[in-house]
Amino acid sequence: MARRLQWKRLAQTLDRFHQAAFSPKYLLYTNIGISVGLSMVGDTMEQSYERFIGELPEWNRIRTVRMGISGFTVGLVCHYWYQYLDYLFPHRTYKVVIIKILLDQLICSPFYIAVFFLTMAILEDNTWEELKQEIKDKALILYAAEWTVWPLAQFINFLLIRPQYRVFYDNTISLGYDIYTSQVKYRKKPEPKTE
Template identity: 85%
Template sequence: MALRVLWRRMTNAMDRFHQIAFSPKYLLFTNIGISVGLSMVGDTMEQSYERLIGELPDWNRTRTIRMGISGLTVGLVCHYWYQHLDYLFPKRTYKVVVVKILLDQFICSPFYIAVFFLTMAILEDNTWEELEQEIREKALVLYAAEWTVWPLAQFINFLLIKPQYRVFYDNTISLGYDIYTSQVKYRKKPEPKDNS
């Protein structure tokens, strides 16, 4: 009996939290929190792998915090981008979904990648030249990965997911992409071979 009461209270509390977190008043904070948290989880998972294979001696907390901050900026972009798309194209027809996917891939994806690299450059105190170099070397790799993951994921997102859950859905799919983003961002250049 006590277990049943405890269960009911717990489910009621979770339901109240859900209603508040995904309400219009708090949705921005929820989306940012999810983006920050999962960006940090993705980087931690990538660093765990790098430590396992011997590429990284210890967990770099600063790197994880920076990836989390990049999640904040990207969370803002996604939150307002999805609201704007839903305002411009409120229907859920196949034609509208395809238009949203194309706009997402051709406008938001490059912008999202640029915001990511700009945020990281600011956090790492990089010069403008270093930022340009990193974008030249790594942005196209991430953009190509975007085309392999997101068209199908966004088809489901725009067709089936309620608008208030779009960023949440996006971030659950993005966890794997965040791992890959961390890998691309922090990939070491191969050492030049000594031909002497």
Template identity: 65%
Template sequence: MDNLEKWKLKVVAALKRLNKVAFSQRYLLYTNLGISIGLAMVGDQMEQGYECWSGHIDKWDRTRTIRMGISGFTVGIVCHYWYQYLDQFYPKRTLRAVVHKILLDQFICSPFYITVFFITMGVLEDKTWEEMKEEIREKAIILYTAEWTVWPAAQFVNFFLIPPRYRVVYDNIISLGYDVYMSNVKYRKTPNSSDTTTASK
């Protein structure tokens, strides 16, 4: 066995150990939060990159990306415990159980998730409660409508095929494109905004 083969075996063994520890019951919450924060920030950077390229903004706003990362922390907590709750009450992978999970996810968790996102961002932006409610009224329905085009099919795969410890990881991988869209909707200027420039695509 040459050195390259030995190196490959060492890398595979190290990745297996990392996977075993990171997705263990002891560290799963921290792993899920880290992934949620990281991909929320990546999604915002991708959106800002497009906005810079298209001329809607002049340069990358670091504070905006950090705020999106913090929102990834709060909604990551929601997802982590929500999936555990669903798996506790619907442990089987039957079609009936999966459909129940999807419906509960869309009608309960999705609105809550979107509300937590806007409240988190509103607190970070030092908005009043009235300003937060206005933004939720204007933008939450846009995100919720978009969720119906993506998540029922994605969650069917998640609940039917993905092992429970990987549910939030799968969610975040699928959600990367949605995170880009969330950033776009969140920072899209509305007609009521004093700033007339738009961040919409």
């Protein structure tokens, strides 16, 4: 009986936390927190793999923190982007969902990728030339990956997910994409062959 009462209290506490976290008052903080946390988890998973295959000698904490900060900027972008899309297109018809997907892929995805690289360049103290070169070398790879993952994921997001859970859903799907983003961002250029 006592154990059942403890579980009931825990469930009530979690429900109150959930209601507060996804309320309009705290939703921005929740979305940013989720984005930061999962960006860091994604990078940690990628670094674990890199250490496993011998590409990385040890976990680079600064890299993980930087990826988390990029999650902050991207979480901010996603939070307001989804609100803006819902404001412009409040319905959930198939036509509206397709319009949202296209706008998301053609406007937000390139912007998101640019914000990511700009954030990382600032954190890494890269020059403008280094930033431009990195975007040239890596942005198209990430954008192509966006087209393979996000149209279907966003179809579900815009059709079925309640607006306050959109960034949470997005970040859940994005965990795999965050691993890939970390891999692309920190991929080493092959050494030029010398003869």
